[in-house]
Amino acid sequence: SNTIMSKEGSRVSSLTEILSTQYKVEDANLVKALVSLGEASASITTLLTNYTKHTYAGTQNQSGDDQLDLDIDCDNAVFAAIKSSNTFSIAASEETPVETNVGTGPFSLGFDPLDGSSIIDSNFSVGSIFGIWPGKGVLGRTGREQVASAVTLYGPRTTFCVALPIASTGLGKDITFEITLTKDATTWEVSRDEIEIKASGKVFAPGNLRASNDNEKYNTLIQHWISERYTLRYTGGMVPDVYHIFAKSKGVFTNVSSEKAKAKLRLLYEVAPMGLIVECAGGLTTHEAYDQSVLDEKIDDLDKRLGVCFGGSDEVAKYKKFMFEK
Numbered sequence: 001s002n003t004i005m006s007k008e009g010s011r012v013s014s015l016t017e018i019l020s021t022q023y024k025v026e027d028a029n030l031v032k033a034l035v036s037l038g039e040a041s042a043s044i045t046t047l048l049t050n051y052t053k054h055t056y057a058g059t060q061n062q063s064g065d066d067q068l069d070l071d072i073d074c075d076n077a078v079f080a081a082i083k084s085s086n087t088f089s090i091a092a093s094e095e096t097p098v099e100t101n102v103g104t105g106p107f108s109l110g111f112d113p114l115d116g117s118s119i120i121d122s123n124f125s126v127g128s129i130f131g132i133w134p135g136k137g138v139l140g141r142t143g144r145e146q147v148a149s150a151v152t153l154y155g156p157r158t159t160f161c162v163a164l165p166i167a168s169t170g171l172g173k174d175i176t177f178e179i180t181l182t183k184d185a186t187t188w189e190v191s192r193d194e195i196e197i198k199a200s201g202k203v204f205a206p207g208n209l210r211a212s213n214d215n216e217k218y219n220t221l222i223q224h225w226i227s228e229r230y231t232l233r234y235t236g237g238m239v240p241d242v243y244h245i246f247a248k249s250k251g252v253f254t255n256v257s258s259e260k261a262k263a264k265l266r267l268l269y270e271v272a273p274m275g276l277i278v279e280c281a282g283g284l285t286t287h288e289a290y291d292q293s294v295l296d297e298k299i300d301d302l303d304k305r306l307g308v309c310f311g312g313s314d315e316v317a318k319y320k321k322f323m324f325e326k
Contacts, residue, residue: 007185008042010186012038014189018190019031022190023171025168032087033087033132034150036081037078037082037150038179039081040077040113042158044074044114047070048126055068057071063303065118070117074128075093075114078093082102082109086104086105087107088102088108089108090102090137092111098302099137099139106135107134108137109133110268110272114128115128116240125154126239127237128151128154129239130273131143131273132147133145140298142298143276146165146295147167147168149162149273150162150277151243151273153239153240159179159180160179160181161177161195161243162177163176165276174279177190177192177193195249196282197245197281197283199312200315201249201311202230204234204251204254205232205253205254206218206222208255208261209222213260213261215256215258221319221322239274242274242310245283245311252310253308253311257307265305265308267297267304271297274310278310284310286319287307288306289307291324
């Protein structure tokens with residue numbers, strides 16, 4: 001219908017303008033690619049808003065999660081948006097975990113269409129995560145090679161947070177910014193023109209907390225945070241929990257494993273794109289077990305999993321001190 005088309009037209013033109021003019025993205029294809037992810041996010045917003053039947057598809061994704069019909073609908077929404085943009089050649093998602101041909105465009109996409117499906121029924125915030133790589137294919141790449149990444153948070157508002165490394169913008173520096181879907185989902189508006197994570201900040205999100213039961217160092221670090229009167233901000237959704245750091249410009253997020261509680265976060269679909277956003281905002285990231293940015297981890301398996309620490313530089317340094325020193 002005409003109304004739907006004009007809604008889409010207005011969203012597309014608003015985001016195109018923001019990316020080209022304000023954030024000086026000179027590559028027209030990258031602008032189109034990011035706009036298509038904005039469109040996918042608008043479609044997912046509609047799916048979530050109208051979600052009433054908590055039905056399972058009767059299948060599991062490769063990660064072993066039971067798939068909701070909603071997970072598959074959101075996955076399809078992203079595939080539809082990126083195919084119509086003609087800017088991608090390959091895409092892989094947590095729900096479709098193979099390199100899938102989507103056209104002849106200059107980019108490849110790794111994404112998680114609906115992160116947090118285990119908390120969806122409680123109506124907590126959930127999100128989508130997107131990483132854009134140049135060229136064809138995501139296997140064998142690193143997060144450092146991404147030309148951009150983005151995360152969408154579906155809460156009381158739908159917000160879209162974009163990371164542009166210095167090579168993708170004429171601004172002369174890495175940048176992370178946020179836009180919000182406004183005016184009855186017809187337009188995108190800049191809501192945070194630059195997100196910068198302060199070096200220190202006493203807010204913690206201890207993912208996989210049960211690992212502290214048999215990971216003594218993690219337990220010691222958690223007790224330290226409590227003794228230093230850090231504020232706990234944790235929902236169990238990776239997107240809102242890391243996003244809280246962007247919103248408050250401070251904090252630390254960890255997801256640590258142990259013998260009994262294995263790492264669950266996927267490098268391609270979650271960690272690399274989110275890691276780029278953190279680092280473009282001046283924060284640091286590290287692998288849970290050794291001192292290396294998650295952006296330097298090689299995606300040698302589409303399902304590669306790892307534990308992580310994300311946050312302000314002093315907070316990540318503190319993590320390394322507690323977890324890596326003897």
